[in-house]
Amino acid sequence: xxxxxxxxxxxxxxxxxxxxxxxxxxxxVTTHPAIRPMIDTMAKLYDLQHDERYRDIFGFVNExxxxxxxxxxxxxxxxxxxxxxxxxxxxxxxxxxxIDRFGDETVTPLFVMQDRKALLDKYDTRYHQNAVNxxxxxxxxxxxxxxGNTDPKGDRSKQPFQQDxxxxxxxxxxxxxxxxxxxxxxxxxxxxxxxxxxxKPTVGAWVPENTDYAVACIVPLNSPxxxxxxxxxxxxxxxxxxxxxxSRFDELxxxxxxxxxxxxxxxxxxSRKPELAALIRQDLHNWAAQGFLxxxxxxxxxxxxxxxxxxxxxxxxxxxxxxxxxxKLMGYRETIRAFIFASESEYQVSESGMVVPNLSIQxxxxxxxxxxxxxxxxxxxxxxGGTAVMQPDEAMLDSPLTGPDxxxxxxxxxxxxxxxxxxxxxxxxxxxxxxxxxMCAYAMFAESPPSxxxxxxxxxxxxxxxxxxxxxxxxxxxxx
Numbered sequence: 423x424x425x426x427x428x429x430x431x432x433x434x435x436x437x438x439x440x441x442x443x444x445x446x447x448x449x450x451v452t453t454h455p456a457i458r459p460m461i462d463t464m465a466k467l468y469d470l471q472h473d474e475r476y477r478d479i480f481g482f483v484n485e486x487x488x489x490x491x492x493x494x495x496x497x498x499x500x501x502x503x504x505x506x507x508x509x510x511x512x513x514x515x516x517x518x519x520x521i522d523r524f525g526d527e528t529v530t531p532l533f534v535m536q537d538r539k540a541l542l543d544k545y546d547t548r549y550h551q552n553a554v555n556x557x558x559x560x561x562x563x564x565x566x567x568x569x570g571n572t573d574p575k576g577d578r579s580k581q582p583f584q585q586d587x588x589x590x591x592x593x594x595x596x597x598x599x600x601x602x603x604x605x606x607x608x609x610x611x612x613x614x615x616x617x618x619x620x621x622k623p624t625v626g627a628w629v630p631e632n633t634d635y636a637v638a639c640i641v642p643l644n645s646p647x648x649x650x651x652x653x654x655x656x657x658x659x660x661x662x663x664x665x666x667x668x669s670r671f672d673e674l675x676x677x678x679x680x681x682x683x684x685x686x687x688x689x690x691x692x693s694r695k696p697e698l699a700a701l702i703r704q705d706l707h708n709w710a711a712q713g714f715l716x717x718x719x720x721x722x723x724x725x726x727x728x729x730x731x732x733x734x735x736x737x738x739x740x741x742x743x744x745x746x747x748x749x750k751l752m753g754y755r756e757t758i759r760a761f762i763f764a765s766e767s768e769y770q771v772s773e774s775g776m777v778v779p780n781l782s783i784q785x786x787x788x789x790x791x792x793x794x795x796x797x798x799x800x801x802x803x804x805x806x807g808g809t810a811v812m813q814p815d816e817a818m819l820d821s822p823l824t825g826p827d828x829x830x831x832x833x834x835x836x837x838x839x840x841x842x843x844x845x846x847x848x849x850x851x852x853x854x855x856x857x858x859x860x861m862c863a864y865a866m867f868a869e870s871p872p873s874x875x876x877x878x879x880x881x882x883x884x885x886x887x888x889x890x891x892x893x894x895x896x897x898x899x900x901x902x
Contacts, residue, residue, distance in 0.1 A: 650676045
C-alpha cells in the first residue's frame with residue numbers, strides 16, 4: 423500500500439468515531455473549527471512524505487517489496503536511528519516546531535515489545551507476535567498511532583483497587599475466547615484525529631489486587647463504545663494574526679472513554695499480567711526520549727528566535743545584560759542539541775540487536791530539557807515585557823477608527839506596527855496565553871513527571887563505575 427497523502431488522511435477520519443466538544447457531538451471532525459486546524463497540520467505532514475526532498479527519509483521498502491512508512495520502522499541499525507532524528511526534524515522544520523504528537527514517539531513502546539520477545543513469550547507467545555504484527559500493519563497502512571497513558575487516577579493516595587470508582591484506572595472487566603473487554607478512561611493528545619491508540623498501564627504498585635489494571639492493547643479510535651471527550655480549544659476564533667500558534671497548532675487533548683470496549687486478542691499486548699507490567703513499564707521510554715529531545719530542541723530554537731526579534735525591534739539587541747539573557751536561551755538550545763547527538767553517538771545495542779540511544783545520556787537530557795523549559799519561557803517573557811499582553815488585535819489595527827493610533831504608537835523606527843504586533847503575538851503565545859501555559863505543562867509532564875524521569879536516569883546510569891573511581895581515590899573497597 424502506498425503512503426497516504428493529506429487528502430487520504432482526511433477521508434480516513436470519516437469513520438464513525440464518537441467525538442464530543444463543547445457539550446455537543448461532532449458530526450465530521452475534518453470540518454469542525456476546533457479540530458480542523460490540526461487535521462490540516464497533520465495533512466501537511468502526510469503530504470510531506472511525497473516531497474521529493476524527503477521521500478527516502480519517510481519511506482522504505484519492506485521485505486515484500488511494499489513502500490512503507492519509516493515512522494513505524496524499528497531502528498535496527500545506527501542509520502535507522504539517525505533517520506528517525508532526521509525524520510522528526512523534517513516534520514518540525516517543515517510542518518511546525520511546536521507540535522508534539524504525530525506518531526514517531528508514540529510507536530516506540532511497540533519497539534520495546536518487539537525487542538523483549540523472551541520476556542513476553544514467558545507469559546503468552548501471542549503478545550510479542552501481536553506487537554510485531556501491529557508494527558507491520560502501521561508501516562503498511564501509514565496510520566497515525568497515538569498513545570493512551572494517563573488515567574484519571576481519582577484519589578492519588580489510593581491504589582486503583584481502593585478507589586471508590588474502580589473505573590478511574592483502565593482495567594480489564596472480561597477475558598473472552600475472542601478477546602478482552604476494557605473499561606475506564608485515558609487522557610491523550612491528538613486522539614480525536616488519530617487512527618489508533620496504544621493503551622498502556624500507569625499503575626505504580628503492581629500488587630495482586632491491581633491485576634485487572636495490568637493491560638496493554640491497541641485500540642482503533644472509532645471502536646464501538648469508545649468516546650472522545652475533548653477539552654476546550656485554546657482559541658475563540660482561528661485568527662492567525664492574533665493567535666499565530668493556537669489558531670493552527672492546538673493539539674486537542676482528549677479523555678478517551680472506554681465504555682466496555684471489546685479488544686480482539688490480536689490487538690492485545692498483554693492482559694492481567696501485573697508482573698510483566700512491572701518489569702517492562704520503565705523501558706517504554708527507551709526510544710521515546712529521542713523524539714522528545716528533538717521537539718525540545720525545536721521549541722528552544724523558537725524561544726531564541728523570538729527573543730532576538732523582540733530585542734532587534736526594541737533596539738536592545740546590543741545591550742550586554744540583554745545579550746546575557748539571550749545567551750541563556752542559546753545555551754539551553756545547544757545543551758539539548760548536545761544531548762541528542764551524544765546519546766546517538768554513544769548508542770547502545772538492545773538484547774535483540776536493535777539500536778538504542780545511550781539511555782543514561784538521553785535520560786539526563788530529558789530531565790534537563792523538561793525541568794528548564796519554564797525558566798527559559800520566563801526569560802522570553804521578561805524580554806517581551808508587559809507589551810506582549812497589552813497589544814491590540816488585528817481588527818483594531820485594520821479599523822479606520824483605531825488603526826492610525828495603533829500604527830503610530832506600536833511602530834518603532836522602520837519596524838511597522840503590524841510587524842511588531844506579529845512578533846509580540848508570537849511571544850504571547852509562547853509565554854502568556856493558555857497555549858503557552860499548556861506548552862510549559864506538556865514539557866514538564868508529557869514524558870512522565872520529573873520524579874519518574876529522575877528515576878529513569880538513576881536506573882540507567884552506570885553507578886558502579888563512578889563509585890569505583892571515588893573508592894579508588896578514597897582508598898576504600900567498593901560496597902558489596
